[in-house]
Amino acid sequence: MSEQPLLSVENLTVRFAMNRRGLFSPATHLYAVDDVSFHVNRGETLAIVGESGSGKTTAALAAARLVTAYEGRVVLDGEDVLPLEGEELRQMRQKVQFIFQDPYSSLNPRQRAEEIVRDPLQSLTDTPAAEQQEITERLFAQVGLRPEQRRLFPHQFSGGQRQRIGIARALATQPELVICDEPVSALDVAVQAQILNLLSALQEEFGLTYLFISHDLGVVQHMCDSVAVMYMGKIVEHADRKSLFNNPLHPYTAALLSAVPSVDKTLREKSKRILIPGDPPDPTQKQVGCRFASRCPVAQDQCRLSEPPLTEIAPNHRVACHLVDEKAISPL
Amino acid sequence: MTDKPTTTDQSAPVTELLDEPIEKARHPFMEAWDMFRRNQAALVALIILVLIIIAAIIGPSLYGRDPFEMVWAPFTPPGQNPDFILGTDYLGRDLLAMIISGARVSIIIGLAAAFVSVFIGVTIGALAGYYRGWVEEALMRFTEFFQVLPTLLFSMVIVALFGASLPMITFAIGIVSWTAVARITRAEFLRIRELEYVTASRASGARDFKLIFGVILPNALPPIIVQSALMVGSAILFEAGLSFLGLTDPNVVSWGQIIGSNRTYFLDASFTVTLPGVAIFVTILCISLVGDGLNDALNPKLRSR
Numbered sequence: 001m002s003e004q005p006l007l008s009v010e011n012l013t014v015r016f017a018m019n020r021r022g023l024f025s026p027a028t029h030l031y032a033v034d035d036v037s038f039h040v041n042r043g044e045t046l047a048i049v050g051e052s053g054s055g056k057t058t059a060a061l062a063a064a065r066l067v068t069a070y071e072g073r074v075v076l077d078g079e080d081v082l083p084l085e086g087e088e089l090r091q092m093r094q095k096v097q098f099i100f101q102d103p104y105s106s107l108n109p110r111q112r113a114e115e116i117v118r119d120p121l122q123s124l125t126d127t128p129a130a131e132q133q134e135i136t137e138r139l140f141a142q143v144g145l146r147p148e149q150r151r152l153f154p155h156q157f158s159g160g161q162r163q164r165i166g167i168a169r170a171l172a173t174q175p176e177l178v179i180c181d182e183p184v185s186a187l188d189v190a191v192q193a194q195i196l197n198l199l200s201a202l203q204e205e206f207g208l209t210y211l212f213i214s215h216d217l218g219v220v221q222h223m224c225d226s227v228a229v230m231y232m233g234k235i236v237e238h239a240d241r242k243s244l245f246n247n248p249l250h251p252y253t254a255a256l257l258s259a260v261p262s263v264d265k266t267l268r269e270k271s272k273r274i275l276i277p278g279d280p281p282d283p284t285q286k287q288v289g290c291r292f293a294s295r296c297p298v299a300q301d302q303c304r305l306s307e308p309p310l311t312e313i314a315p316n317h318r319v320a321c322h323l324v325d326e327k328a329i330s331p332l
Numbered sequence: 333m334t335d336k337p338t339t340t341d342q343s344a345p346v347t348e349l350l351d352e353p354i355e356k357a358r359h360p361f362m363e364a365w366d367m368f369r370r371n372q373a374a375l376v377a378l379i380i381l382v383l384i385i386i387a388a389i390i391g392p393s394l395y396g397r398d399p400f401e402m403v404w405a406p407f408t409p410p411g412q413n414p415d416f417i418l419g420t421d422y423l424g425r426d427l428l429a430m431i432i433s434g435a436r437v438s439i440i441i442g443l444a445a446a447f448v449s450v451f452i453g454v455t456i457g458a459l460a461g462y463y464r465g466w467v468e469e470a471l472m473r474f475t476e477f478f479q480v481l482p483t484l485l486f487s488m489v490i491v492a493l494f495g496a497s498l499p500m501i502t503f504a505i506g507i508v509s510w511t512a513v514a515r516i517t518r519a520e521f522l523r524i525r526e527l528e529y530v531t532a533s534r535a536s537g538a539r540d541f542k543l544i545f546g547v548i549l550p551n552a553l554p555p556i557i558v559q560s561a562l563m564v565g566s567a568i569l570f571e572a573g574l575s576f577l578g579l580t581d582p583n584v585v586s587w588g589q590i591i592g593s594n595r596t597y598f599l600d601a602s603f604t605v606t607l608p609g610v611a612i613f614v615t616i617l618c619i620s621l622v623g624d625g626l627n628d629a630l631n632p633k634l635r636s637r
Contacts, residue, residue: 066531090537098535106528109360110550120536151357169536 004078006209007063007177008039012072014055014062018284030284032058034233035072037310040177045203045210047220049256050230053280056213057101059230060179063211064096065089077176094124097170101182103162107154113165114140114150120172139168142205143198160191167198171206179211184219196223218260221245226316229253232280232291235310239317249319249330251296252276290322298323298331364554367629374625377618384615388435397429399585407601421590421604422597430585431611437586438568438615441502445567448506450560453513454549460514461521462544468518475514483508484573491579498581505570509563516559520552554630558623565619572612587612 014033033055040046048056061067063074065081074081081092097120100106107116114136121132140150143164154162163183170178180199184192196219203210214220220227221241228238229252237250248254255274276295281287290296293303302322310320323331369375397403402424403416410419410427418427460471487504494500524530525548533547572588574580580589587608594604 061531064535066535093535093537096535098532100528100532102528106532108529108533108547108551112357119533119538123533123537123539123542153358153360155360156358166532169532 005039006042006077007211008037008073008075009059009063010037010073010075012036012059012062012074013070014058014067015070028284031233032283033062033069036230036233036235038228038235038238040209040211041225042176042209043203043207044225045212045223047212047214047224047227048230049214049217049220049227051215051280053232053283054230055233056215056230057181060098060181060211060213064098064179065092066098090124094120094173095175096177096179097173097175099163099166099170099178099180099183102186103159103166104186106166107162109154112151112153113145113157116154116165117168117172120169124173135172136168139171142171142202143168158191159187160194163187163191163195164198167195167202171202171208174206175208177209177211179213181213182215183212185214185216192219199223216260217245217256221260229256232283232287234291234320235318236292236321237317237319238310239314239319243314243317247330249313249317249324250292250321251298251323251331252292254330290320364626364629368625371625371628374621374628377621377625380614381618381622384435384618385439387432388439391432392429392436395429395432397426399425399430399433401425407597407604409601410603410607418607419601419603421594422601427590427604427607430590431587431608434585434587434590434608435611435615437498437584438571438588438612441498441505441571441586442564442568444502445505445509445570446560446563448503449510449563449567450513450556451510452506453510454517454556456510457514457517457519458521458544458549458552461518462525462540462548471514472518475511478508479511481508484570487570487574488577488579491574496579496581498584501571501574501580504574505567509566509570513556513559513563516555517552520555521548524548524551554626557630558627561619561623561626565616565623568612568619569616 012033013031013035015029015031018028018030036055036059038046038048048059050056058067062069063081065074065084069082072082076092076095079092081089081096084092111119117136117139118132121127121135127135136150137147140147145161145164145168149157149161154165157165163186167183183199184195187195199210200223202208210223212220212223217227224241226238226240227244228235229244229250230236231252237244237248237253244253245257248257251274255276258272258274274297276297278295281291281294287307289302289304289306290299290308293299296303300323306322308320308322310318312318313324321331392399403426404413404420404424406420406422406424408416408420408424410417412419416426416428418431421427421430456471456475460468460475487508490504490507491501530543530547533543538547568587571580571586572591575586575588576592576595578592580586580592590608591605594601598605
């Protein structure tokens with residue numbers, strides 16, 4: 001841990017303006033990401049997990065400067081990227097690339113596959129055309145696409161193949177950080193495994209750093225070195241993989257983990273299913289107390305009154321819950 | 333970027349792929365053409381339209397008779413004299429020569445006016461839809477201002493003030509008919525700018541100009557193409573209307589002008605009005621049918637029909 005992390009996000013807040021009710025009523029905001037901090041070490045994978053609307057994708061988009069952050073710092077390779085503009089911003093984009101969730105909408109239907117992959121090289125680098133072609137050809141081989149498929153259009157590919165094109169595009173500028181926004185959630189299970197294996201292999205080959213966003217802890221389990229669990233714009237638990245999966249401390253994490261189906265029969269009988277009733281509360285209303293209190297099976301009075309801070313209860317294990325103390329015992 | 337592992341070493345493909353037959357690259361527009369070909373009405377209309385355009389281009393030199401020359405007795409009905417198949421108008425000019433040479437003017441004005449209105453409309457709609465905020469607000473109020481103007485009256489004022497030359501007539505027609513294009517373009521931009529491939533392109537470092545004209549506009553084209561095809565038709569009609577009212581370049585023949593100049597004799601020699609009318613009707617009908625076929629071919633939601 002002597003090395004500084006490749007990406008460190010400090011107190012990141014992203015808010016969206018809500019439609020005003022009347023002309024003179026004050027502007028209200030929805031805090032999609034609320035005071036979130038995390039870091040990713042070079043060559044490692046941090047997974048951000050959470051349900052729909054928890055702000056995980058928004059946090060990643062803000063870190064990649066694709067959504068405007070309201071507050072906070074995003075330090076990439078020792079440089080705060082949020083104030084960057086113009087040419088500096090484009091320099092930064094070379095280092096951070098994005099793999100999108102939906103391979104059907106993330107490829108421009110009017111571009112040939114090779115044009116899609118070449119796009120970042122053209123826009124971001126001064127690579128000569130011949131070399132661009134060479135790089136494109138190599139990337140196609142590396143992500144497992146055939147050379148004669150280069151001139152096809154996106155609609156001629158299957159979902160898995162399309163995601164391979166998306167991965168090739170993300171790798172074109174030799175980025176240091178690749179943000180994978182649910183790269184497999186739109187694919188069927190067999191193809192999911194292929195793509196995950198491909199991502200792992202590429203990480204090993206190029207020493208990539210991944211910020212891996214998912215709602216599926218089962219997928220994350222195989223990919224990541226550490227996990228941050230988000231709920232309603234906040235990180236509720238952030239730990240390395242082993243301690244999170246073996247000893248989930250936040251009730252929400254525990255509930256998420258219990259929802260991962262297991263093939264192992266003894267394991268399945270051992271674990272009890274934790275049900276959390278209801279939906280997340282209305283995010284437009286400012287919350288008092290812990291955001292999870294309304295659905296938490298073990299919520300107490302103090303949970304509804306004050307918001308628990310994200311505190312480090314063990315090395316590399318942070319959790320935001322009133323009911324967890326230094327002994328690191330799950331309240332459930 | 334020196335200490336990073338370079339991509340120069342040839343690495344084996346991560347996963348083996350099965351041998352599949354080689355697929356040919358198919359541009360989305362090629363698929364649209366296949367779709368268009370299946371629509372027989374549109375195909376026939378397209379063929380007729382191409383014939384009309386060819387006639388407009390080479391017809392005058394092929395037929396060789398000056399449309400302004402008084403060649404025979406006025407009001408010779410069609411079929412009476414084999415030299416003048418379609419008869420003569422009130423000044424004894426050959427109607428066929430006039431219609432052929434009018435085709436050129438009508439079609440040029442139709443295309444040019446449609447081009448002007450598409451150019452203005454796409455620019456305004458694209459900027460409004462891409463930048464949102466006050467830019468959109470200002471441009472859309474501007475568009476609404478043009479929408480509520482009475483179009484015929486406004487273009488008549490322009491032509492009457494600045495003279496009835498072909499470029500001015502084209503401009504007058506274009507300036508009153510771009511609002512529909514602007515609204516369609518804006519709507520498409522609002523939809524497409526939120527799609528992931530636009531974000532992906534931004535992540536790849538594309539500048540605003542490339543995003544607008546290189547990424548979003550090509551994908552917004554189908555409805556714009558359909559609208560501009562229909563626009564050519566309505567511009568021809570508009571020109572006919574203006575020249576019927578006498579607001580036309582007196583040095584050239586257009587279909588509307590033939591109708592306008594013969595309208596007084598409609599009861600005695602109706603063919604002088606109906607024949608150019610039929611030319612307008614057929615052309616507009618063909619353009620509409622082609623536009624309709626384009627709409628079906630370019631709109632993927634209708635593909636299954």
